[in-house]
Amino acid sequence: MVSPRMLQTAYDYFWWHRLWLPKNLTWADLEDQDGRVYAKASDLYISIPLAFVFLIVRYIFEIYVASPFAKVLGVKDKVKLRAAxxxxxxxxxxxxxxxxxxxxxxxxxxxxxxxxxxxxxxxxRRRNQDRPSLQKKFREASWRFTYYLLAFIAGMAVLADKPWFQDLREVWKEFPKQTMLPSQYWYYMISLGFYWSLLFRVAFDVKRKDFQEQIIHHVATIVLISFSWCANYIRVGTLVLVIHDASDFFLESAKMFNYAGWKETCNNLFVVFAFVFIITRIIIFPFWILHCTWVYPVEIYPPFFGYYFFNVMLWVLQCLHIFWAYLILGMAHKFLTGKLEQDERSDKDETDIPDEDEEEPTKNGLVNGHSLQNNNHHKAE
Incomplete structure (x- = not known):
């Protein structure tokens, strides 16, 4: 049986300042003083209630906003024959x-x-019954589109006037004794609450081929946000967040128009998404952000465990970026060659497969059954 003393010892080792802070600094150096306010681990508790607020808001949004909007765009569920x-x-x-x-x-x-x-x-027929409806997929995409768009706008508002937005060396100026701003607090907590809500809902949302990668992405994001908050990596953390939000709302809007059958609009939005994704995740993220977190800190202080931990987690995200970029480029190739039939990370068993007898022409020459669904989109987080 684990005793309270053992738990306390484990807690003390976990929060040992030599692990998470540069040499010659302790947690006492990050206590509020002289008008400076620093991030605290206890601040993260608010993200859990915020996650449930997101779940409630999402439920209301999908009923009163997404569903009516789906009807306006003409999103209709296909009639599925039920298994006897x-x-x-x-x-x-x-x-x-x-x-x-x-x-x-x-x-x-x-x-x-x-x-x-x-x-x-x-x-x-039984498999078709379990496949998610177009309206369900449209509601999920419209919810994520709304959040990512608002989050990107908010992130740019938080960062636009900050010196480290223009000069990445400013990220580490006086680190870690950098006072926390109210805008940074809310941007962090709302973002963390949203990713918690995605993790809570991942088992109930439409499952795609990269289901496991999505879970890894959500967990890695939550760990990164939490750690960067506790160790006062807030400046670079806000940069990472805004980069990830920059392309996602294009993808979700492409999905929405795809489910509505607006193929040309969907294709154009997908092209924009692919371009922004490659620029932000494959170019800016590794060559600016990772360079900033890997090279600049050691010019100020010797490497420590937290430095390596933070960079390893960022590289986990970058590996996911490369994985998704591979799928995107594969889709782009098929799109350009006219061979695209289905999203590379589309829903598991997503395509409705018609019954053999339903594919045969009826007496009046019409064909019954469900058509294959073309999903010209991709999701990357």
Missing amino acids: HNPVLETFYKSCSKHPKQGVLENLSRSSKFTVRQVERWFR
């Missing part, structure tokens, strides 16, 4: 696999008293 009730197939679907192999299909056929073809059709 069958306890045997339903149990297998939920507990074993959504994609049974041929040998299993034959066993299920015998136990369910369906033909093999009927079993295959049942699983196709």
Whole structure:
């Protein structure tokens, strides 16, 4: 059993000043004094209530703003044929696999008293039932678009008049004895609350091929924001935040118009997104921000654990940027060659697959069934 003394010892080691602060500095040096106000770890607690506020605001937004807007743009859910009730197939679907192999299909056929073809059709329809609707995806995209746009505007307002926005060496001037500004406090706490809300909702939102990468991104972002706050890396932290918000609202708007069927508008917005993403995440972030955090600090003080920890986490983000850039460039290549059929990180099992009998022409020459969905967009955080 863990004793209170052991917990206290672990706590003391975790917050040992030699880990997180430059040499010859202690946490006492970052206590409020002489009119200076410094960031404190206890400030981070407000981000959890803010996350739940975001969840509530998002719920209201999706009902009263996103849903009506979806109707204005003509976003309509496709009618999906429901799978017939069958306890045997339903149990297998939920507990074993959504994609049974041929040998299993034959066993299920015998136990369910369906033909093999009927079993295959049942699983196709059942998978289609679980796929997220266009309106659900539109609501999620419109919520993220609204946040990222407002966050980018707020970030630019916070940074535009700051000297370190023009000269990155100013980031480390008098570090870490840099007083905290109210605008920085709210920009940080609101951003952290938003990423907590994304993490809380990630299991319920539309799942994409890069689901695991998204979780890594959210966790790395939360750790980075929290650590940079506690160690007073606030100046560079605000720069990292605004860079990440710069391209995301273009992507989310492209998704929105894609779900509405406005393909040309979606394609144009995707091109803008790809350009801004490459500029901010593949050029500015590594060659300006990472250079600023890796090179400039050691000109002032010897490297320490916090210095390495902060840079490693930033490189984790950069690896994700490269991963997403690879997907974006792959999409751009397919887009230019006319081979683009689906978003490289689209929803898992997203495409509605028509039943075989629904693909056959009816007597009047019409074709029933669901068409393949073209998702000309990509998400990067």
